[in-house]
Amino acid sequence: MANTFSWKIRRLTYNSGPDDEGNTDIVVRIDWSLNALSEDEQYKATVKGRSDIEVDPEVDWIPYDEITEAQVVAWVEADQGEDGVAATKKGLDGNIRKQEHPKSIVVANFPWDEDDGA
Numbered sequence: 001m002a003n004t005f006s007w008k009i010r011r012l013t014y015n016s017g018p019d020d021e022g023n024t025d026i027v028v029r030i031d032w033s034l035n036a037l038s039e040d041e042q043y044k045a046t047v048k049g050r051s052d053i054e055v056d057p058e059v060d061w062i063p064y065d066e067i068t069e070a071q072v073v074a075w076v077e078a079d080q081g082e083d084g085v086a087a088t089k090k091g092l093d094g095n096i097r098k099q100e101h102p103k104s105i106v107v108a109n110f111p112w113d114e115d116d117g118a
Contacts, residue, residue, distance in 0.1 A: 036096055043100055
């Protein structure tokens with residue numbers, strides 16, 4: 001089964017500036033979560049993280065009020081690197097697999113009990 005992954009941007013931190021180029025409201029930190037949902041939508045797992053963003057003078061600056069969620073996700077993925085994103089997704093896959101096929105199940109109600117196990 002293939003899990004579905006989705007990014008959630010939880011918080012942005014920006015410097016009001018201006019920087020050396022006169023830019024203001026420059027995003028410097030992104031708090032994010034990467035969520036996984038099983039194909040049958042019964043199990044989910046989440047990893048939270050933070051990416052510190054370095055301003056690249058070779059890349060055109062985007063005013064804060066013009067950035068998109070897709071752009072911010074691209075910054076996170078660039079910060080984490082291809083291998084980092086793949087490792088995080090692999091960990092989430094493993095978490096869901098454990099939920100789907102638990103090795104141990106703890107119970108407090110037994111077949112011979114007539115009450116709720118309290």
